[in-house]
Amino acid sequence: MKPTESPVPEEAVEPIVAPDPLPAPTTESSLPEDRQAGARKLTPRKILLLALGLILIVVFSGWLTERHVRSTEAIIDGQLSLRPVGEVAPDFRLKSTDGRETKLSDYRGRPVIVAFWATWCGPCIHEMPELLKFYQEQGGKVELLAVSIDDGEQDAKDYAHYKHLPFPVLYDGTKRVAAGYNVEGIPALFVVDGNGTIRAHHEGLISSLDTVLQADIDAK
Numbered sequence: 001m002k003p004t005e006s007p008v009p010e011e012a013v014e015p016i017v018a019p020d021p022l023p024a025p026t027t028e029s030s031l032p033e034d035r036q037a038g039a040r041k042l043t044p045r046k047i048l049l050l051a052l053g054l055i056l057i058v059v060f061s062g063w064l065t066e067r068h069v070r071s072t073e074a075i076i077d078g079q080l081s082l083r084p085v086g087e088v089a090p091d092f093r094l095k096s097t098d099g100r101e102t103k104l105s106d107y108r109g110r111p112v113i114v115a116f117w118a119t120w121c122g123p124c125i126h127e128m129p130e131l132l133k134f135y136q137e138q139g140g141k142v143e144l145l146a147v148s149i150d151d152g153e154q155d156a157k158d159y160a161h162y163k164h165l166p167f168p169v170l171y172d173g174t175k176r177v178a179a180g181y182n183v184e185g186i187p188a189l190f191v192v193d194g195n196g197t198i199r200a201h202h203e204g205l206i207s208s209l210d211t212v213l214q215a216d217i218d219a220k
Contacts, residue, residue: 085200089114089192090180094147094170097157102145102168109194111217112143116178116188119148119155123205124187128163130209135167137210142217147172149186191216 093103104112115131117124128146135144144167148156153171160169172178181190184203191200191213200216 085198087198089190089196089198090177091196092177092180094172094177096168096170097148097153097160100168102170104145104192105196107143107145108196110141110143111194111199112145112192113213114181114190114192115144115146116172116181116183116186117146117148118150118186119159120150121186127187127205127209128165132163132165132167134210134213143167145170147177149173149175149178149183189213193217 089104091103091105093101096102104114113131113135117128119125131144131146135142146160146165146167146169148169148171150156150171150173153173156169156171159165178188181188187204189200189202189206190198193199199219202212206212
């Protein structure tokens with residue numbers, strides 16, 4: 001006799017459940033409207049326009065804040081619209097950093113180099129040791145007047161004291177003297193002969209400075 005088979009209760013059979021379908025890849029069209037707008041914002045064209053706009057803002061801001069007398073770092077052996085050679089050098093009276101008054105016409109009879117500079121001007125600081133060397137080599141035959149156009153007189157005083165500059169360091173706080181010489185960039189050098197006439201002028205860094213200045217002074 002076969003054993004009696006017990007029926008399996010229906011509730012004991014677990015139904016087979018199909019796995020949830022994988023989510024479809026997100027596309028711009030499937031995003032909410034506010035996110036679709038955000039996704040369309042940064043197109044290559046808009047990124048380019050934004051970059052150009054930022055560049056224009058930076059350039060315009062730099063133009064607005066540019067100093068009236070600027071550092072001509074990019075000018076080498078250049079000459080801009082300074083006082084023409086052959087004109088009488090405008091006379092001036094300025095106080096030196098040690099408190100003494102100095103007048104250009106007091107040096108008549110000797111060549112004078114009038115050097116416009118500032119402590120914030122990198123090329124000026126680079127050039128100053130060359131000027132000092134040339135001045136010392138001349139042994140008193142050539143005078144040097146270093147006219148600072150710094151925003152504060154103390155900056156020029158500190159530099160002159162720190163470097164032990166032996167020539168007069170003058171302060172042109174109002175830029176009046178620089179304007180009288182039509183200085184548009186610094187460093188700017190004027191070679192004035194013993195009669196008070198401008199024999200040469202240079203704006204920007206000068207290669208072989210001692211040779212150039214010597215030729216200016218020796219020129220008749």
